[in-house]
Amino acid sequence: MATFVQAQDNLVQYVKPIIGTARMGHTFPGATVPFGSVQLSPETDTLPHDVNGKYVKEVYEYCAGYQYDDKTIVGFAHTHFNGVGHSDLGDFLVMPTVGTLKLNPGEKTKPRSGFRSSFSHATEVSEADYYKVHLDDYNVDAELTSTSRVGVHRYTFPQSSDAHIILDMMYNIYDYQGKDVWTYMRVLDDSTIVGYRQTNGWARNRTVYFAMKFSKPFKNYGYKNFSKNEPYGGFWRRFNINHNFPEMSGHDLRAYFDFDTKNKESIVVKMAISPVSYDGALENMKAEAPGWDFDAIKKDGQAAWNKELHKIEIKAANDSEKVNFYTAMYHSFINPTEYMDRDGQYKGNDQAIHKANDFTNYTTFSLWDTYRAQHPFLDLIQTHRANDMMKSMLAHYDQSSIKMLPVWSHYANDNWCMTGYHAVTVLSDAVVKGINTFDAEEALAACITTSNNPYYDNIPAYKKYGYIPDENSGTSVSTTLEYAFDDWSIAQMAKKLGKDSIYQTYMKRAMNYKNVYDPSIGFMRPKSAAGVFRAKFDPLETDGEGFIEGNSWNFSFYVPQDPMALIQMMGGDKKFVAHLDSLFTMELPDKYFEHTEDISKDGLIGNYVHGNEPSHHVPYLYDYTSQPWKGQARIRMILKSQYHNGSAGLGGNDDTGQMSAWYIFSSLGFYPIAPGSDVYAIGSPAIDNAVLHLENGKIFEIKVKNQSDQNVYVKSVKLNGKLLSKYFIHHGDITNGGVLEFEMSDKPKK
Amino acid sequence: MATFVQAQDNLVQYVKPIIGTARMGHTFPGATVPFGSVQLSPETDTLPHDVNGKYVKEVYEYCAGYQYDDKTIVGFAHTHFNGVGHSDLGDFLVMPTVGTLKLNPGEKTKPRSGFRSSFSHATEVSEADYYKVHLDDYNVDAELTSTSRVGVHRYTFPQSSDAHIILDMMYNIYDYQGKDVWTYMRVLDDSTIVGYRQTNGWARNRTVYFAMKFSKPFKNYGYKNFSKNEPYGGFWRRFNINHNFPEMSGHDLRAYFDFDTKNKESIVVKMAISPVSYDGALENMKAEAPGWDFDAIKKDGQAAWNKELHKIEIKAANDSEKVNFYTAMYHSFINPTEYMDRDGQYKGNDQAIHKANDFTNYTTFSLWDTYRAQHPFLDLIQTHRANDMMKSMLAHYDQSSIKMLPVWSHYANDNWCMTGYHAVTVLSDAVVKGINTFDAEEALAACITTSNNPYYDNIPAYKKYGYIPDENSGTSVSTTLEYAFDDWSIAQMAKKLGKDSIYQTYMKRAMNYKNVYDPSIGFMRPKSAAGVFRAKFDPLETDGEGFIEGNSWNFSFYVPQDPMALIQMMGGDKKFVAHLDSLFTMELPDKYFEHTEDISKDGLIGNYVHGNEPSHHVPYLYDYTSQPWKGQARIRMILKSQYHNGSAGLGGNDDTGQMSAWYIFSSLGFYPIAPGSDVYAIGSPAIDNAVLHLENGKIFEIKVKNQSDQNVYVKSVKLNGKLLSKYFIHHGDITNGGVLEFEMSDKPKK
Secondary structure: OOEEOOOOOOHHHHOOOOOOOOOOOOOOOOEOOOOOOOOEEEEOOOOOOOOOOOOOOOOHHHOOOOOOOOOEEOEEEOOOOOOOOOOOOOOOEEEEEEOOOOOOOOEOOEOOOOOOEEOOHHHOEEEOOEEEEEEOOOOEEEEEEEOOOEEEEEEEEOOEEEEEEEEEOOOOOOOOOOOEEEEEEEEEEOOEEEEEEEEOOOOOOEEEEEEEEEOOOOOEEEEEEOOOOOOOOHHHHHOOOOEOOOEEEEOOEEEEEEEEEOOOEEEEEEEEEEOOOHHHHHHHHHHHOOOOOHHHHHHHHHHHHHHHHOOEEEEEOOHHHHHHHHHHHHHHOOOOEEOOOOOOEEEOOOOOEEEOOOOOOEEOEEHHHHOOOHHHHHHHHOHHHHHHHHHHHHHHHHHOOOOOOOOEEEOOEEOOOOOOOOHHHHHHHHHHOOOOOOOHHHHHHHHHHHHOOOOOOOHHHHHHHOOOOHHHOOOHHHHHHHHHHHHHHHHHHHHHOOOHHHHHHHHHHHHHHHHHEEOOOOEEOOEOOOOOEOOOOOOOOOOOOOOOOOOHHHHOOOOOOOHHHHHHHOOOHHHHHHHHHHHHHOOOOHHHOOOOOOOOHHHEEOOEEOOOOOOOOHHHHHHHOOOHHHHHHHHHHHHHHHEOOOOOOEOOOOOOOHHHHHHHHHHHOEEOOOEOEOEEEEOOOOOOEEEEEOOOOOEEEEEEEOOOOOOOEEEEEEEOOEEOOOOEEEHHHHHOOEEEEEEEEOOOOO | OOEEOOOOOOHHHHOOOOOOOOOOOOOOOOEOOOOOOOOEEEEOOOOOOOOOOOOOOOOHHHOOOOOOOOOEEOEEEOOOOOOOOOOOOOOOEEEEEEOOOOOOOOEOOEOOOOOOEEOOHHHOEEEOOEEEEEEOOOOEEEEEEEOOOEEEEEEEEOOEEEEEEEEEOOOOOOOOOOOEEEEEEEEEEOOEEEEEEEEOOOOOOEEEEEEEEEOOOOOEEEEEEOOOOOOOOHHHHHOOOOEOOOEEEEOOEEEEEEEEEOOOEEEEEEEEEEOOOHHHHHHHHHHHOOOOOHHHHHHHHHHHHHHHHOOEEEEEOOHHHHHHHHHHHHHHOOOOEEOOOOOOEEEOOOOOEEEOOOOOOEEOEEHHHHOOOHHHHHHHHOHHHHHHHHHHHHHHHHHOOOOOOOOEEEOOEEOOOOOOOOHHHHHHHHHHHOOOOOOHHHHHHHHHHHHOOOOOOOHHHHHHHOOOOHHHOOOHHHHHHHHHHHHHHHHHHHHHOOOHHHHHHHHHHHHHHHHHEEOOOOEEOOEOOOOOEOOOOOOOOOOOOOOOOOOHHHHOOOOOOOHHHHHHHOOOHHHHHHHHHHHHHOOOOHHHOOOOOOOOHHHEEOOEEOOOOOOOOHHHHHHHOOOHHHHHHHHHHHHHHHEOOOOOOEOOOOOOOHHHHHHHHHHHOEEOOOEOEOEEEEOOOOOOEEEEEOOOOOEEEEEEEOOOOOOOEEEEEEEOOEEOOOOEEEHHHHHOOEEEEEEEEOOOOO
């Protein structure tokens, strides 16, 4: 029975972090607080470690360190991305063991071949900021919770005089060529360790500092250095630096701490991280988790989640819908993450220490994904944090060696993954919507500089030709389309700020999508500098045809800034609708997607790819045609088929919340089809009612009559009692507070 | 003709940094200011680089990067030790070239095989804080000078449209197994670069930050990464990050900067270093070398040297003596070096950033060498700096993971080289002499903790047995002897502070030397835990017989704390003198020293090893016998034979000033035979007069009558007009000011 969420309800009950941990979701099941720096979660690892004791991974599947189908856990690491398709992190793997000490992880499929343990999902509990599992090989209960900067472990041991807690400093996520650069550890007393870990991975220069405390003193400790290159200075040999020696550093280290344990004795481990120093980590721990009350920390963490989740209170047909909805909110509130010490210090993109004086600094900006719906969603419902994220982007810009806003940035680095300069869209969107607390003029300047960057991905050629020539780039068409959209968003910001000349310049650039459209075939198509379209061309192929993670079929719809012009360009309403229909209905032979990691069968609907981002706006294009009802049906079909409550409940990578944000908007009945405008396109609400508590104190309610799995068609929509004549609302309509009333029907409104 | 140094004399004229650059001295010929952080000096490198373009070195000979007999220079690096026998550093090699860009160093013996250049000593000028050479292959004049934290280069080019300045971030001194950990560079503008370099060498965790400025903008720049492991993130490939891209990092980098040059055009390069951050380096440069006037910087640097050298004004028989003397002073004023930013921040031994609030932090403590004469010399003539050095040692102690005073420390690390805990002697010596400005009680506590360290080199066994058992250590005897001496110095400090119980405890430990003396052979000898002397034993052998860098013959004299007891133990005055005589006169077969790096034929006099430290006090032991005149003759013979004006003018490693300090004391006619007491033993002055300007404003004058190469025997010594009855003076005799008058003779005073 459909029930309203009540203010006193604990919404944490509807969060199932396990959703997306199987197959393509790349989510993690462990503990984190909203936007927390720490994401403490189990690793299940994969292939055998190599001869040097290093991990070798099937990296793509293990972007979040955990795959639901695995039978062994190798430990619990403190940093994870939510739902990415390339990865990094996995800092400070901790593992409790009992019996003969093993310092090799062992093989995934061979229990007892190393320190990993078998486990079963029957003993597993995965909640917001709480994870529990029984480690069968050691008869140890492992529980995890966290504050923003501190991961907290509680290990309940059997009786043993040979219990260990391993600290693996060389574990990495997505480690296919050796990421370890350096590690340093220092034992401060019988229960405190500090140090740092430095990697060269997706983030080229990454150092994470730590401070670790045990609730019980260890009786002995030691290290093993797995590097072949031992340091100079044979005089170290006069000490046994591998056993009970309080300082160690090296390329590849694992440490262990020995304990005597009584039956059912719990040892709590706190691991604080810092981007600045181990003293910073110690201070972070002191501020956030000074004591040893695991349950209290868990309670605080879950209370924090409950508070954030209550920002949208829904009425839904059943708990399964609530689980989908609140888990989507949970997933959209993980990244970006706080990236600074309690005192505001953080490492900048220039590898220098900075202090965030008037904002919280965030990292992990997967902007090719998140500018679409994740940032717009945060703008709406986490307006203060969203602004701090944008201030973090502007700080990144200030610190950038090439004066670029972030592309895909994490931990003081840009990894430059994917294409476009979509940070400009995030900033423009906020300015156009009038929610920005950052300096808009300054942001506009940063957008203009970014979009004219002489280094970055063919911008000079794009400016010269009005498109990126085929010979310049393997993704010449999609990048041209993305630049054109980003340019349009800059134009919108300039317009809002009354900068007409900039507006004109960027509106001209926004039209560049036309330069890669081949009317002879009705598709976007690679074009040479000489202006000649590529001869041999397959618009269904994703590989090598000028598009990034998508084919021309999907990307040819990528003109969110000007759907009416797109429709005209493609032959007018009737032809366009038929074309759009066939995207969803055609049969796509396997060969077209099986070689692209980010596009799997899970995420496909016909030739429409929901499991990846480029077409996320496409179902809403129907709003610009004569047949919006087709979009309504398709949106509901996507919500049903691409999201469910199981571990394989996401049809594609969550991509730091973009998939989830799409779910939330679409469930609520509207979607930001073109960030950079204040317009939302109406879809088909899948909840029965929703109350949005906005940070300005206003309430926006979505009332839905007669919604059901059959009643997916919008019969009418009223805003504050007034019938909408078009399927669009504005951001201000929401932030002013009010009521959006849907009446649904099982019949399309033709 | 013997002349007094006058106040207006520029004593820099007598400094020849080239002394010791050939063979065993391991000094460097480049530019540095007194105790400066930067030592900017040419590298001549050695063996062919390996297939990966990395340097492979005959490391021992190249401890200072330069060997006089080499014919090519590979560049100019910014950090060097003075005269060490194991090494590190060599940061930021800079090399100007003209013509086709080469980024491999090439082979030492194959000019034009890489970026190295031929040179000739005919064009070389090596002065205090100034070095000049003509790089023949490029027709470039290279000049170097420095401030404490800034190396300043002036390169005068021929006319060229193809001139380059190479910045080699992967050059290392003493690199036999790959020290590079990580490097980072950032081009801030057309003439400024910042970054850092991280190595795992003798210092296990070492990072040096830099800021580099060119007086002229470069027209292009780029990098080559010599590492096989290229970073993750193929998206970097969309930019040409190797050319004109302002940010680069990697394991093994070399960078280049291109210029057009007019004939005789000079480009000045400033390279500032910092232990903390590149911002710190920029600030250091701003404070110390804001402009481009190379000559003014050189002038200031040489004026600083002149000021320090004037602290002792001598009258000598000829300029050659002055050169020896003032070059010895120059060499003793290089290490330890300042190790902090201008604002007092530095990286501590705990790898955290600290601020030196009330002292200048120093690094490079080669204490096994320097506690003997170098620190006593600095105590006497650089009292303020000497105290800051001791405060730096105490800060190191505070930061040490095992609560140890430094053993051999540099750049935030202890490399634990050599044996003993001689920092306690340095501290005790200062307290006993009453010159300490640090807290003596605190220092005593640090000494006690250090001498009871449970981790360090067999201290627990030493305490248990009263000696280190043979089976515990390869240097059981020499380490026992050194510990016993260090313990005696602690006892002296305790006595001075009125801590009788501590005094008693440590006086007992000071007697431990007796436990390794075998009266049946008259030598110190390895003894097992069971109390049995090693059966097969050769007191002439240095290798594997229980001694470090020395044989039992030399080390058996190592009881500076109790020479009278030693003499009795060895059979009384007559027997002892005969034994001592034979040390200097016996024939030592080659086989006994040719396998020990630090003991070469250059430094041998009979079986007495002057080229290494353990016997530096031995000639002064004659003062405790009936025949002091023998010591007087031997000291003069050592001064003559072991020190001269040529490039091979040092008979052994200068060992961060110890060899030079021995020269200075001995030339002045006295020597601190047992630091930890305030007593100096009288030798035979080799200068004609000397005026010591002490920091307390007092003047101590040494007047020497009838001194000559023949008149090496002391006929009489008067202190302030009063005849000395024994061949000893006290520290207070000097620091109170006064006159020490020698009358010399060609006849021994028997």
